[in-house]
Amino acid sequence: MSNTEHFSAIDYSAFPNAEGHFGPYGGRFVSETLIYALDELQSIYFNLKDDPGFQAEFDKDMAHYVGRPSPLYLAERWTRELGGAQIYLKREDLNHTGAHKVNNTIGQALLAKFTGKTRVIAETGAGQHGVATATVAARLGLKCRVYMGAEDVKRQALNVYRMKLLGAEVFPVTSGSRTLKDAMNEAMRDWATNVDDTFYIIGTVAGPHPYPQLVRDFQSIIGREARRQCLEQAGRLPDALVACVGGGSNAIGLFHPFLTDESVKMYGVEAGGLGIETGKHAAPLNKGIPGVLHGNRTYLMEDENGQIIETHSVSAGLDYPGVGPEHSWLKDIGRVNYVAINDDEALAAFRKITKTEGIMPALESSHALAYVEKLAPTMSKDQIIIANLSGRGDKDILTVAGLDGITV
Amino acid sequence: MSRISQHLSQAKTAGKKILVAYVVNGDPYPQATLPTLHALVEQGVDVIELGVPFSDPMAEGPVIQKGHERALEHHISLRGTLEIVKQFRATNNITPIVLMGYANPVERFGYAEFAKAAAEAGVDGLLTVDLPPEEVVVLKGELDAHGLDNIFLLAPTTTLERAQKIAAYASGFLYYVSLKGVTGAGHLDVNAVKEKLAGFGQLTDLPVCVGFGIKDPETAKAVAVLADGVVVGSVLVEKMGSMADKSANEIAAAVGDIVGSIRVAIDSI
Ligand SMILES: Cc1ncc(COP(=O)(O)O)c(C=O)c1O
Numbered sequence: 054m055s056n057t058e059h060f061s062a063i064d065y066s067a068f069p070n071a072e073g074h075f076g077p078y079g080g081r082f083v084s085e086t087l088i089y090a091l092d093e094l095q096s097i098y099f100n101l102k103d104d105p106g107f108q109a110e111f112d113k114d115m116a117h118y119v120g121r122p123s124p125l126y127l128a129e130r131w132t133r134e135l136g137g138a139q140i141y142l143k144r145e146d147l148n149h150t151g152a153h154k155v156n157n158t159i160g161q162a163l164l165a166k167f168t169g170k171t172r173v174i175a176e177t178g179a180g181q182h183g184v185a186t187a188t189v190a191a192r193l194g195l196k197c198r199v200y201m202g203a204e205d206v207k208r209q210a211l212n213v214y215r216m217k218l219l220g221a222e223v224f225p226v227t228s229g230s231r232t233l234k235d236a237m238n239e240a241m242r243d244w245a246t247n248v249d250d251t252f253y254i255i256g257t258v259a260g261p262h263p264y265p266q267l268v269r270d271f272q273s274i275i276g277r278e279a280r281r282q283c284l285e286q287a288g289r290l291p292d293a294l295v296a297c298v299g300g301g302s303n304a305i306g307l308f309h310p311f312l313t314d315e316s317v318k319m320y321g322v323e324a325g326g327l328g329i330e331t332g333k334h335a336a337p338l339n340k341g342i343p344g345v346l347h348g349n350r351t352y353l354m355e356d357e358n359g360q361i362i363e364t365h366s367v368s369a370g371l372d373y374p375g376v377g378p379e380h381s382w383l384k385d386i387g388r389v390n391y392v393a394i395n396d397d398e399a400l401a402a403f404r405k406i407t408k409t410e411g412i413m414p415a416l417e418s419s420h421a422l423a424y425v426e427k428l429a430p431t432m433s434k435d436q437i438i439i440a441n442l443s444g445r446g447d448k449d450i451l452t453v454a455g456l457d458g459i460t461v
Numbered sequence: 462m463s464r465i466s467q468h469l470s471q472a473k474t475a476g477k478k479i480l481v482a483y484v485v486n487g488d489p490y491p492q493a494t495l496p497t498l499h500a501l502v503e504q505g506v507d508v509i510e511l512g513v514p515f516s517d518p519m520a521e522g523p524v525i526q527k528g529h530e531r532a533l534e535h536h537i538s539l540r541g542t543l544e545i546v547k548q549f550r551a552t553n554n555i556t557p558i559v560l561m562g563y564a565n566p567v568e569r570f571g572y573a574e575f576a577k578a579a580a581e582a583g584v585d586g587l588l589t590v591d592l593p594p595e596e597v598v599v600l601k602g603e604l605d606a607h608g609l610d611n612i613f614l615l616a617p618t619t620t621l622e623r624a625q626k627i628a629a630y631a632s633g634f635l636y637y638v639s640l641k642g643v644t645g646a647g648h649l650d651v652n653a654v655k656e657k658l659a660g661f662g663q664l665t666d667l668p669v670c671v672g673f674g675i676k677d678p679e680t681a682k683a684v685a686v687l688a689d690g691v692v693v694g695s696v697l698v699e700k701m702g703s704m705a706d707k708s709a710n711e712i713a714a715a716v717g718d719i720v721g722s723i724r725v726a727i728d729s730i
Contacts, residue, residue, distance in 0.1 A: 089618035359569030
């Protein structure tokens with residue numbers, strides 16, 4: 054399957070198709086009540102996405118509210134230590150609110166504004182997407198409720214308080230496994246109930262069509278900038294891209310603008326948890342099978358009866374049993390390599406980058422960086438890796454301290 | 462003609478309203494289900510909707526979610542559900558059974574294998590909440606090949622144009638979701654149901670049953686006047702959940718009492 058020639062021949066912009074399918078993946082697996090809302094969202098999005106006025110407003114917010122473009126930073130000391138490829142970090146951690154999530158929430162909030170809806174809802178795992186949603190809601194004066202698994206409410210107390218300060222209501226979800234997937238179920242239920250006045254801001258490239266497409270489009274600003282910056286700073290394209298994959302939004306955002314560049318290899322890094330072989334992980338692309346959850350067909354972690362099983366990762370933002378459908382397709386066609394990094398490797402990378410570069414990465418992003426630790430030494434010094442530093446680690450300090458046995 | 466169509470057209474000829482009852486297989490414990498299904502029939506239920514437990518029942522309210530969770534604690538699966546239908550059929554070859562659930566367990570089973578096994582077990586139809594017509598094509602082919610009906614939902618947000626398309630895919634009956642929301646919600650508006658059903662009624666010869674939010678005989682009657690039948694679910698599941706420490710016969714009798722009172726109410730129309 055490693056016939057790379059055909060990768061440049063694929064028209065990636067033709068995916069998803071009109072029904073929202075990426076090959077066998079994606080689609081719209083929702084109850085009838087939501088079809089109308091998805092049709093409405095789709096028609097609004099398709100009308101606006103190429104509209105110069107809409108694009109200008111998005112660009113303006115990206116520049117003056119988020120602080121884009123985010124830098125592409127050559128990590129010289131780390132590069133020297135690993136002794137292989139030059140490592141550039143795409144600094145999404147420097148965005149307002151501290152992660153790539155805000156690119157998407159700004160985009161969707163603009164759509165919400167055009168629909169005239171007065172209330173937004175979101176699901177969140179680590180709380181980064183919840184914070185980014187609460188932030189745009191505050192700015193636009195929209196009512197905001199964020200669904201969060203009761204377990205995650207405990208794990209991410211700092212972000213819960215941030216959301217409350219921003220005026221959002223945080224709703225702890227006690228059903229099922231009390232984590233991100235259950236928060237998403239609950240948000241879908243809310244949406245079906247309040248579909249007239251509510252806009253659902255999904256936080257990653259999952260969910261029913263058109264969400265995987267529109268979230269990808271908003272996040273692709275990461276890859277468009279990185280491509281331009283790399284050409285400016287290094288005079289050529291990178292050889293490899295590395296990004297962590299929870300639902301897959303920061304990864305697709307970086308990858309998508311490079312998909313037709315055959316020479317650019319791509320690595321999506323899933324959460325290996327305690328080790329793929331232990332079953333305690335969150336790596337459906339490494340160890341799952343295709344199924345249907347949360348409105349789309351994609352690789353899932355499930356048992357032999359088709360029940361979704363609990364996942365494990367030290368990072369709440371990667372702790373999800375599914376993955377965006379476009380990644381499932383990119384895996385099957387062989388365009389992107391999906392690998393896994395365990396909790397302990399991610400934690401080691403967190404400490405290493407903090408000490409070596411003075412940058413404290415989110416535990417999610419630390420998975421990508423841990424893979425760079427393995428990849429860079431296998432490449433030559435004139436080669437280039439771009440790693441997506443999807444968010445900053447401030448939110449994880451209490452987790453890391455806890456693992457060190459320290460109460461802050 | 463399928464068992465569902467046959468049964469429902471008999472009811473129609475007799476001028477009777479259709480009563481559909483939903484319980485979750487294996488809730489609150491596996492031995493409770495079979496006696497409950499028989500009690501439902503004795504108390505006048507026309508169609509049994511047997512819920513297939515799923516880890517992520519996205520369209521259910523808290524009451525039925527808990528029903529799924531209780532059943533899953535006993536590891537009840539789609540295969541186990543077919544087994545219960547088989548046991549039910551040992552003594553009842555008349556009452557139609559529709560399995561209601563979510564796509565993933567069926568995907569995992571395999572569409573073709575599932576349709577064959579379901580037909581052999583004595584299942585009559587399938588209502589997959591998260592398989593709208595756009596995504597059901599392949600499965601529908603398999604269901605058709607095995608004479609299984611494909612039941613679809615219509616919602617308050619469904620346009621007439623879309624309802625036409627859904628009706629063209631559907632067989633057995635159509636299930637109108639009475640409100641925007643999840644199962645067990647408390648804001649059913651009879652006038653809104655009336656308006657919407659008037660439009661849908663023109664589109665199809667299939668019976669239309671109305672469910673979500675029907676909790677008592679009075680509401681059941683008010684809604685049944687407007688439709689071919691009613692679906693009750695959450696009120697039964699709630700009762701069963703509260704009786705987890707009771708015997709199967711006690712549970713069956715209690716659930717039977719509830720549907721019996723609803724039967725009386727809709728027969729008085
Ligand atoms: C910093 C950061 N990176 C990555 C993720 C994972 O999401 P995705 O795979 O959609 O980028 C999260 C999710 O919370 C996050 O907070």
